[in-house]
Amino acid sequence: MKITFYGAAGEVGRSCIMVESGSTKILLDAGVKLGEHVELPLMPDSELASLDGIVTSHAHLDHSGYLPHIYTAGYDGYTYTTKPTFELTNVLISDYIRISNPDNVKKEGIAKMAKRHKLVEYHEEFKIKGLKVRLVPAGHILGSAMIELDDGKERLIYTGDVNFRSTRLLDPAYTEHLHASTLITExxxxGDKDEFEGEKRVADSMVASINETLKQGGKAIIPAFAVGRAQETLLLLDDYMRSGLLPKVPIHMDGMIGKAMRIHRHNVIYCRDELQKRILLNDDDPFKSPNFYNVTTRQQRDRIMHGKESCIIVTTSGMITGGPIMKYLEHCGNVPENKLIIVGYQARGTLGRQLLDGAKEIKIENRKVKISMSVEKFHLSAHADRRQLMGFIGRIADLKNVFIVHGEPGKAKEFQDALKHKYNAVTPQLGSDYTV
Ligand SMILES: [Zn+2]
Ligand SMILES: [Zn+2]
Incomplete structure (x- = not known):
């Protein structure tokens, strides 16, 4: 097998990995890198004609956002993925195209992309020419998958983004009967210091912090990825509100979150058992909680921003790279009683990262915006930490090669150091290829 890393090498973003075996050539993920500017994978369009298929691990744009370009540039084949990933990808991509309007994407390309998807079930083996492929649950977001490839000689596992702990929405990643000679891992x-606290402790301290803000009459503003973080955060807030640990204030959802909530509800059989039972047997649907208010018009948003009422706002985008969060920052960021609560990963170069690093003035569309609200971070990540990744890797029989992607260079290097005594651990360079 030959593996070429067109993205996600020494960075979080634009996951795009080509795997060739004999005459078969496929792409694992087709993502973009979001930040101040959008960065595309380094794959030349000339490769597209000889591609036999694309498999996507999940809907986040850093794994799917390059598909409209690929189909615009003439790719005619299929993209294989799970049903929820397909549905969520469509929602995220239409929002991304509407906001950033990239000139490398045409309407026909987006239409073709939607038609050229083949939906596969978890655990169901299928073939792309000479390669056997299987998707198993990755526990990261609804529909997310780890991808297994087998060409009869080599077996490869690609984690995509992975989580080995159960969450309010999902069961942990599937880790039974693992065997592969090569692993590509996020x-x-x-990093050496990445060890997560228990979810309950983090949730308790986040709720205490929100309570403090509400008591002083402020608004708690939570930027979140429309898919995954937003639902986990909303379900958490709803649980605490129902049990009386949070006062009954409105929880506003702004951006694509409402749409993504509907897709979660339709695909509840992909969520964890407890959640399915709650909805299907007890008619208790947390996605439709009366505590949630969907913001659908600009007037509604204006009323929330300029109103005196304490409230909680969960809005996109998760790394503050666009979307309604910009408006909330502009109008509510300079009120010291308000608070910005960060719950997800913030990539370098994003406004989210700047604020987390203590910026007191930011720029939104060339306008200077003063920030006097406090900024706090609570780690509710949907990714595995160091210990979980090590445990997972240790369970893969016959493993020889580990390619480390989807991480900042420092963390990837620390992880390589921790693995290299036992495996051929590699932090690939952007654009480089390896034969295994
Ligand atoms: Zn992801
Ligand atoms: Zn990712």
Whole structure:
């Protein structure tokens, strides 16, 4: 097998990995890198004609956002993925195209992309020419998958983004009967110091912090990825509100979150058992909680921003790279009683990262915006930490090669150091290829 890393090498973003075996050539993920500017994978369009298929691990744009370009540039084949990933990808991509309007994407390309998807079930083996492929649950977001490839000689596992702990929405990643000679693993939180606290403790302290803000009459503003973080955060807030640990204030959802909530509800059989039972047997649907208010018009948003009422706002985008969060920052950021609560990963170069690092003035569309609200971070990540990744890797029989992607260079290097005594651990360079 030959593996070429067109993205996600020494960075979090633009996951795009080509795997060739004999005459078969496929792409694992087709993502973009979001930040101040959008960065595309380094794959030349000339490769597209000889591609036999694309498999996507999940809907986040750093794994799917390059598909409209690929189909615009003439790719005619299929993209294989799970049903929820397909549905969520469509929602995220239409929002991304509407906001950033990239000139490398045409309407026809987006239409073709939607038609050229083949939906596969978890655990169901299928073939792309000479390669056997299987998707198993990755525990990261609804529909997310780890991808297994087998060409009869080599077996490869690609984690995509992975989580080995159960969450309010999902069961942990599937880790039974693992065997592969090569692993391509994410390393978002694989650094020496990345060890997560228990979810309950983090949730308790986040709720205490929100309570403090509400008591002083402020608004708690939570930027979140429309898919995954937003639902986990909303379900958490709803649980605490129902049990009386949070006062009954409105929880506003702004951006694509409402749409993504509907897709979660339709695909509840992909969520964890407890959640399915709650909805299907007890008619208790947390996605439709009366505590949630969907913001659908600009007037509604204006009323929330300028109103005196204490409230909680969960809005996109998760790394503050666009979307309604910009408006909330502009109008509510300079009120010291308000609070910005960060719950997800913030990539370098994003406004989210700047604020987390203590910026007191930011720029939104060339306008200077003063920030006097406090900024706090609570780690509710949907990624595995170092210890979980090590445990997972240790369970893969016959493993020889570990390629470390989807992590900042420092963390990827620390992870490589931790693995190299036992495996051929590699932090690939952007654009480089390896034969295994
Ligand atoms: Zn992801
Ligand atoms: Zn990712």
């Amino acid at each position: 390393s978002t939180y694989a």
